[in-house]
Amino acid sequence: MTDRIHNFAAGPAILPEAVLAEAQRDLMALPGVGMSVTEISHRSKTFDAIIQGCEADVRKLANISPDYHVLFLQGGASLQFAMVPMNLLPAGGKADYILTGSWGKKAYKEAQKFGTAQVAGSTEADNFTRVPEASELKLDPSAAYVHFTSNETIQGVEWKSEPAAGSAPLVCDASSDIFSRPIDVSRYALIYAGAQKNLGPSGVTLVILRNDLLERVPKNLATMLDYKVQAENKSLYNTPSTFGIYLMGLTMKWLVAQGGLEAIGKKNAEKAGLLYHAIDASGGYYRPHAKPAHRSMMNVTFRLPSEDLEKKFVSEATAAKLDGLKGHRSVGGIRASLYNAFPRAGVEALVAFMGEFRKKNG
Ligand code: PMP
Secondary structure, three states: OOOOOEEOOOOOOOOOHHHHHHHHHOOOOOOOOOOOHHHOOOOOHHHHHHHHHHHHHHHHHHOOOOOEEEEEEOOHHHHHHHHHHHHHOOOOOEEEEEEOOHHHHHHHHHHOOOOEEEEEEEOHHHOOOOOOOHHHOOOOOOOOOEEEEOEEOOOOEEOOOOOOOOOOOEEEEOOOOOOOOOOOHHHOOEEEEEOOOOOOOOOOEEEEEEHHHHHHOOOOOOHHHOHHHHHHOOOOOOOOOHHHHHHHHHHHHHHHHOOHHHHHHHHHHHHHHHHHHHHHOOOOOOEEOOOHHHEOOOEEEEEOOOHHHHHHHHHHHHHOOEEOOEOOOOOOOEEEEOOOOOOHHHHHHHHHHHHHHHHHHO
């Protein structure tokens, strides 16, 4: 591999080297096809095999039943902020939103443009350092759905299990922790995720939706924003992100070869555990953002004693080939994203760097 460095970016993020190597090897011509994947029709037999293979691996990994559609859309998770209420929130209906960070808040604000979105729980008063207790949720039994964000990428706050949402269909933005651990899809009505963290490159949005939801889709939605059209056309109503789906397919194949979600979940827990241990053992020098029970395995967020030290930390880390550690501009501090493809050796390198930095700047 040519001089790859440790990439802690929050997304687009690190992809498995084996995936990049295969894509590079086959970029000029897919074996037996004689053309690049970027040059073939999305209606060709070759692409059909690619998208179907990707879907089959997604289904295998999360044990998704035929009761669900698996879609590969565009527009990122941000477009799902609008598509979810457009398709699932009937005129005069209400939707519950549980807010545990910046992305959930954005989803809620977007939904307000399409109908009555209400906050059923929020930890904003606690600076989004945790998810709410079940007793703090005020769920509306008549809600068309309950929306939550399984992992808040900016704050580094993650649900350890689904919120108790009662009987309302559960809708989840799983952009930054999808397939990082086992998931029981049968508990959800709809799951969506931008691919650019754990699934592949940007440009593809995975949507897993229960078939019966399509009955709710109102008539006369813009064609491209209509889940029914997308499902009936198997994500091929128009030209999808063919290269993105190809790379996602390779990433899913890689994930299956890693042993699936159970195995990757164990590795992810170990990686995050190493880093949180280093933070906790620093005598308060490194201060974690999230409360212990709500810490993200994917995005580890923490502060240093001052903003000047944080700047120095990021710049010296970058020089030491530990890239992408600057926290999101809205919260500051440090954020280390440890997605599926991120190697344990990178976490060990960061932990060693943190020890040295504290010694020199303590
Ligand atoms: N939700 C979450 C949890 C995210 O982390 C992000 C992107 N970082 C988004 C939504 C927005 O995703 P996109 O850029 O794909 O629209």
